[in-house]
Amino acid sequence: MAANEHGGKLLEVSGLTMDFGGLRAIDDVGLDIFAGEIVALIGPNGAGKTTFFNCVTGIYEPTLGEVRIHPPGGASRRINGMKPNRITALGMARTFQNIRLFPAMTVLENVMIGRHCRTSTSIVDAILGSRKAAREEQECVEKSYQLLKKVGLAEVAGEFSRNLAYGAQRRLEIARALATDPFLLLLDEPAAGMNPQETHELDALITRIRDEEKVAILLIEHDMKLVMNISDRIYVMEYGKKIAQGTPQEIKENPKVIEAYLGEEAHA
Known part of the structure; x- marks a missing residue:
């Protein structure tokens, strides 16, 4: 489904930049999530995906940019610099890689x-x-x-x-x-360490949560089969920058994405 076939916008991230000392871990990344969507954030190891999650959920305060939530039926608000527990109370929950x-x-x-x-x-x-x-x-x-x-x-x-x-x-x-x-659930590597049967069950569970609980989902995931199966849209990061966004089919055929992942496979 295209984004505009879903409900209203829930999360709006624009120009997100995160510096650690002299290192720019995230460079001017934007992302939107609409009601009813499952969106994946993918990219090779070290692309900045978990840092992005940490900026959005209040663990880090981004150096630049804006993170804004639009709770259904509530007032839109900028959440940069808010404490994680406050962000959770506003309706955005997350799981962790560990x-x-x-x-x-x-x-x-x-x-x-x-x-x-x-x-x-x-x-x-x-x-x-x-x-x-x-x-x-x-x-x-x-x-x-x-x-x-x-x-x-x-x-x-x-x-x-x-x-x-x-x-x-x-x-x-x-x-x-x-x-x-939550109205928005962020899952950080939910399939990490799972066997194929567990991953298959997780795939069904995430879709069911979206459909039954009416919760939009943003996930970071390395399991490409799961990502391609359940995502409405996918954002791709490499070296802290967004290099592509689109439907699973568009991402599969995107030369920039293929190049980014071929490099990773060569080192696997």
């Missing part, structure tokens, strides 16, 4: 932590065990359990997260990000 679960907590508790930015119970309510606190806790448990069902982990809700297989830990991270009720 899994960041709480290993000594259960699978269900890991998802419940994601719900905390959506609860309004005060510490006083919690200490006094007010009716409001009890109701919110119950809603939190129910919502978290529903998300575990969605990602196929309901049967292991009481297990410690460290005991899960690698692919299941990745799905748990996605469930925890969804628990924040």
Whole structure:
């Protein structure tokens, strides 16, 4: 689907530039995401993809450029320099390349932590065990359990997260990000370390999240089969610059992209 066949614009990044000392890691990169889209950001190792994510989600403040979100039904706002937890509360959630679960907590508790930015119970309510606190806790448990069902982990809700297989830990991270009720979900290498069967299940899960939860998705991914299968549009970076954007078919046939990836394959 072309971008204009989707809903309104959700994320607008323009002129994004990030310098670390004398090194320019990202150079004048722009990107838009519309409601209902799955968009992939690809490129050889060291292209600047994770740095781009870190700038968009508040981990780094970009040197130049603008990151703007347009929450559905809410006011458009510039989020450069905002703290990551504030950005999450505004409706943009992410997962990380290196899994960041709480290993000594259960699978269900890991998802419940994601719900905390959506609860309004005060510490006083919690200490006094007010009716409001009890109701919110119950809603939190129910919502978290529903998300575990969605990602196929309901049967292991009481297990410690460290005991899960690698692919299941990745799905748990996605469930925890969804628990924040995002309108936009950023996935950093979700298929990393997965076997072909797990990748195939992830492919179906990401599409289902977009369709059922009405969440737009931006993903960084090295698995080209997954990218080509599920993306509406693809942006390609190399050496911190955007070198191409388009549909999977356009990207597959783009000489600049072929050249960038042939170089990587030669070193693989």
